[in-house]
Amino acid sequence: MSAIRLLVLGAVRQHGRAHGYMVRNDLEFWGAHEWSNAKPGSIYHALKQLAKQELLTAHTTSPSPDGGPPRTEYELTGTGEEEFLRLLRHALTAIDEKPDVLTSAVGFIVDLPRAEAIALLRARVAALRAWRAEVDAHWSPGGPTAPELGHIGEIMDLWVHTSDSAAAWTEGLITRLEEGRYVMAGEGEREADVLPEGTANPYADGHSHRIEVIAEPAGVRRVRVTLRGTEIADSARPLLLTETGYPDRYYLPPEDVRTAELVESERRTHCPFKGDARYWAPRGTPDHEIAWSYPSPKPLVAAVRDHLCFCESDDVRIEILPN
Template identity: 40%
Template sequence: MSTVRLLVLGSMLRRGVSHGYGVYNDLTSWRAETWTNVKPGSIYHALEKLEAQGLTRAEASEIHVKLGPSRTEYSVTEQGKAEFESLLRSALQSFEIQTFAVGIAFMDMLPRGEVIRLLSDRASALKESASFLRTLPTEEMPSEPSKHPELTGLWENYVSSELSNTLNLITKLEAGKYRFLGE
């Protein structure tokens, strides 16, 4: 799943209609580079691909800010909105921290109950993963990387931390924190 794709579609859906520079400004003002690996050039590449796949529609802007060619504005198609929602649902269950972060950024664009369910599914998968990691054999003098206690400990701590963060977020959402679609 592409975090760039999710970020670009999310920015455009929040704006309604946007040009590439507007999406770039959103991501810059959100400081997305601190919680994702998005590069400015990837925004324009994503816009081209989204349009080629029928997920966005491009039109020449009626507003001429400067002399020269008109700026292209994009809107998200119904197919693009469905793609965004699918990517968002996947992101809210992802173990990959940057993908999950983008899911959190746009979670308010789904109904609260659905977000809680998706996060609960993530928590269940994280619990299962943490349990599995605790069963892995380790060796004081590891014969292979998978048996290194520091490596398995690192992953167990990461998964346990993600589980704790996810459960805390679920508690906040169940208590009514934040505003979601339809509220």
């Protein structure tokens, strides 16, 4: 089981409806980028995959005022709610998952009724005790097999101590829940541990807004774009633009785009970090923008001048071909 799946579903669930940057901001606020694989690329990829699996519903919002495309907001479907609870229950009882899985589950344990959470934790203790007994049946410190194992016995000793420690911590949490700690599901209102939209994240890495253009993206040989199945761009010279709050974007030289198939629309937007954007639509459908460009970009992103960036949709497919 991957922790990112539980984390993303849980973060969206707490907001009710959230776009990718809100989810990313919450996970950084929780420190998940330090103790799990919840990195920006993984988060945005997970959102798209969960939507494809119909665990999330994707809603396209109005165009962003800072020069980017419309944002996509996500909310759990009924099946997504079931999957979140299934993953949460599994993570609280499974003893063979990575530590980030249990850490994620503890973060969402208050989303369960108190009695159910206690029962799941008791099942976890029972599994740990059973595993400990199985180890004891074959090995114990100072037992007859210890000399044969030599220093490898230290590994067994580590496992035993880890099991004992995990069981003791779990029993302590059970006690605290039985004493009435925390507001559990169905017990009244509680504050969601999320950042309100627009609130600065005190735990985010680096500066408040970072933007970078990468001339030779690692592992990327070329980028191909198709419109309703027909190739409209194919470039071995893509520029990768990374920016705080947005998924990574590939900007393609106009020479590698079939610009004759596109027409410039009337839409204009301004981004304080990139400049004034123009938008492009398929010829014959001028109101259906599928790409944008910056004819006079800000100095920090000067390399993307006149390059076209496409927005993936039902009609537009962006294929990243690796080296």
